[in-house]
Amino acid sequence: MESARIHITGIVQGVGFRPYVYGLASRHSLNGFCLNDSEGVVIEVQGGSIGPFLDELEKSPPPLARIDSIRIERLENGTEYEDFTIRESRIVPGKSVLVSPDMAVCPDCLREMLDPADRRHLYPFINCTNCGPRYSIVLDIPYDRPNTTMAGFRMCPECEHEYHDPANRRFHAQPNACPACGPSAWMHGNEGIKNYAAIEEAGKLLKEGAVVAVKGLGGFHLACDAMDPIAVSTLRERKRRSNKPFALMVPDLDSAKLICEVSPEEGYALLDRTRPIVLLRKKALSGIDEAAAPGNSRFGVMLPYTPLHHLLLRASALKALVMTSGNLSEEPIVISNREALDKLSKLADSFLLHDRDIYAGGRFDCRSSGKRMA
Ligand SMILES: [Zn+2]
Numbered sequence: 552m553e554s555a556r557i558h559i560t561g562i563v564q565g566v567g568f569r570p571y572v573y574g575l576a577s578r579h580s581l582n583g584f585c586l587n588d589s590e591g592v593v594i595e596v597q598g599g600s601i602g603p604f605l606d607e608l609e610k611s612p613p614p615l616a617r618i619d620s621i622r623i624e625r626l627e628n629g630t631e632y633e634d635f636t637i638r639e640s641r642i643v644p645g646k647s648v649l650v651s652p653d654m655a656v657c658p659d660c661l662r663e664m665l666d667p668a669d670r671r672h673l674y675p676f677i678n679c680t681n682c683g684p685r686y687s688i689v690l691d692i693p694y695d696r697p698n699t700t701m702a703g704f705r706m707c708p709e710c711e712h713e714y715h716d717p718a719n720r721r722f723h724a725q726p727n728a729c730p731a732c733g734p735s736a737w738m739h740g741n742e743g744i745k746n747y748a749a750i751e752e753a754g755k756l757l758k759e760g761a762v763v764a765v766k767g768l769g770g771f772h773l774a775c776d777a778m779d780p781i782a783v784s785t786l787r788e789r790k791r792r793s794n795k796p797f798a799l800m801v802p803d804l805d806s807a808k809l810i811c812e813v814s815p816e817e818g819y820a821l822l823d824r825t826r827p828i829v830l831l832r833k834k835a836l837s838g839i840d841e842a843a844a845p846g847n848s849r850f851g852v853m854l855p856y857t858p859l860h861h862l863l864l865r866a867s868a869l870k871a872l873v874m875t876s877g878n879l880s881e882e883p884i885v886i887s888n889r890e891a892l893d894k895l896s897k898l899a900d901s902f903l904l905h906d907r908d909i910y911a912g913g914r915f916d917c918r919s920s921g922k923r924m925a
């Protein structure tokens with residue numbers, strides 16, 4: 552019988568690391584436990600042979616993880632375990648850990664979201680172990696639901712079941728939610744209508760040329776139809792952003808190709824899991840209003856990264872939205888509903904809000920790398 556304790560640091564919280572270790576240990580018939588602590592992940596394993604488990608752990612960690620260090624202690628006369636479990640997180644005062652950046656909705660969740668038979672059909676807060684909000688909802692470490700802005704949403708029995716089922720792709724997904732128990736979206740002033748019905752209303756207003764403030768993952772965007780000259784110049788006037796280009800959001804890669812030249816490398820960049828804004832060369836007859844990026848040969852383009860953004864593009868059926876950040880030039884980014892209603896009322900005609908609070912992510916640009924929480 553061999554046994555070892557393993558300490559791992561890096562981006563290992565909020566990336567499905569514990570469920571992954573659970574699966575790996577079962578495959579290698581090992582007992583023990585794993586948990587998040589204030590530095591990363593701690594694992595104890597014991598069984599006939601732990602070498603192959605360690606090899607696989609190092610060589611193929613879960614796709615969103617980044618291992619910075621692994622420390623292995625061989626244990627003599629370790630405790631005997633009867634199974635493998637995920638244990639309560641452990642807090643070590645004064646330590647810090649890297650929290651995963653927010654991740655674009657994954658293909659599996661997108662498929663479910665568009666399936667009329669699925670219980671999360673058209674639900675704007677669908678997520679799983681491989682996608683969804685992370686950094687923008689973390690209040691404290693370790694990354695566990697009570698330490699996120701999801702703490703106030705009590706999972707319904709179905710969500711709870713998924714969360715505890717090792718075979719489910721939402722096993723230990725901290726922001727797990729559904730229309731019955733999770734956050735919802737609404738148009739300000741019309742709180743009775745929720746989620747996709749509210750997003751449809753926002754889509755209709757965008758089509759009519761309105762500027763809509765949209766609460767996203769890490770803050771607010773001001774959105775309008777990028778092909779509507781009046782809407783775009785209205786937004787530009789209101790924002791008092793003389794010539795700075797506005798970022799654009801298009802439904803998918805093919806739509807980006809309709810308005811811009813997209814090289815294979817630029818295509819990859821657009822599809823990166825953090826969905827960055829990529830500067831692309833304008834096409835001559837793009838249809839995008841010149842005022843979106845006056846005198847500029849390029850557009851800053853991004854693909855939708857949250858389910859809500861996907862649904863907004865679907866509901867509006869627009870080919871491209873201006874999506875510019877909702878802060879006034881030098882002021883800090885607007886993150887709460889009340890602040891947004893206060894500060895953006897002169898800029899936006901209406902507000903698409905939701906009740907999943909934005910925390911740390913709203914204060915930093917966190918979409919490109921792991922951030923250290925102390
Ligand atoms: Zn997913």
Ligand SMILES: [Zn+2]
Binds near residue numbers: 732
């Ligand atoms: Zn639920």
